Amino acid sequence: MNKIKETISRDDIIEAFSALPSLPVVIQKLHNLIEDQNIDIKTVSNVIETDPGFTARVLKLVNSPFYGLSRGVTSVGEAITILGFDAVHQLILTTSLLKVFDSDSTEPSIKDFWHHSFGVGTIAKHLIDQNDKDTRNEVFLCGILHDIGRLIFIKIAPELFSWFYYKRGAATGINEEAEYYEIDHQKTGQLLAEKWNFPDSIAMAIGQHHSPLNADKYQLHASAIHIADILSRALALGDSGNSFVSEFYPEAWKLLDLSMNQLGDRLTKAFEEIDSQQDTIKDLCS
Ligand SMILES: [Fe+2]
Ligand SMILES: [Fe+2]
Numbered sequence: 001m002n003k004i005k006e007t008i009s010r011d012d013i014i015e016a017f018s019a020l021p022s023l024p025v026v027i028q029k030l031h032n033l034i035e036d037q038n039i040d041i042k043t044v045s046n047v048i049e050t051d052p053g054f055t056a057r058v059l060k061l062v063n064s065p066f067y068g069l070s071r072g073v074t075s076v077g078e079a080i081t082i083l084g085f086d087a088v089h090q091l092i093l094t095t096s097l098l099k100v101f102d103s104d105s106t107e108p109s110i111k112d113f114w115h116h117s118f119g120v121g122t123i124a125k126h127l128i129d130q131n132d133k134d135t136r137n138e139v140f141l142c143g144i145l146h147d148i149g150r151l152i153f154i155k156i157a158p159e160l161f162s163w164f165y166y167k168r169g170a171a172t173g174i175n176e177e178a179e180y181y182e183i184d185h186q187k188t189g190q191l192l193a194e195k196w197n198f199p200d201s202i203a204m205a206i207g208q209h210h211s212p213l214n215a216d217k218y219q220l221h222a223s224a225i226h227i228a229d230i231l232s233r234a235l236a237l238g239d240s241g242n243s244f245v246s247e248f249y250p251e252a253w254k255l256l257d258l259s260m261n262q263l264g265d266r267l268t269k270a271f272e273e274i275d276s277q278q279d280t281i282k283d284l285c286s
Contacts, residue, residue, distance in 0.1 A: 010182035045076040107162040115238030124228035126266040147240040149188030223252035
């Protein structure tokens, strides 16, 4: 343990931040547009079309067999009409993050990592009141990013990550992580969200997703991520290197104010959405 600790420190992690690119401009622009109540398809498609890579992804998704369209869609505007703003926004966000954190990691595989992140984001979004669109969008982003702190650990020293989480044969919780890296993945992720100027709600929920009651006025965001994280683990949705089961906070579940029947319905919808984008995520990771 001591030998490993000599090779990595909080300073190494903070330094790694400077090597990370800023969030792509398209994401920032889309985020601002989607916040705007008077959003229109033309403006959004114009922003997307400034990036050929994003344009290709959107068209590939809408033309995938999942949507079963009888003819090919060739314009981003038409794709938005079919998929909806939210699905397009989520696709672009996920694509960008995958590009920023491109990695050859095998433990966990990058595909499993994003499967977990996308699963948590999608489930968390469906746990929120369906009329509260703003919170749903924010919570999706929190879910996608919630374990991003671990990708920074992987980026700095993948072989140490593999040893620490998979090979040393001991459960790895937040406390062990904080001892080993001198900072845990919640805090590392929060720092990244702050670097990228995400709203406080997102930074705070990432920073407290394993202790959602400490998230002050963003307890609802953090609770949705906390419960979605536990559910996605139970449902074997991907892997983010976490072998330990997070402590369950019943108060977080109560905050969501859902009956078991409602939970069943919401999970069904979440799984439909996860299935619809599965091929795209696999494709992005290959
Ligand atoms: Fe986590
Ligand atoms: Fe997680």
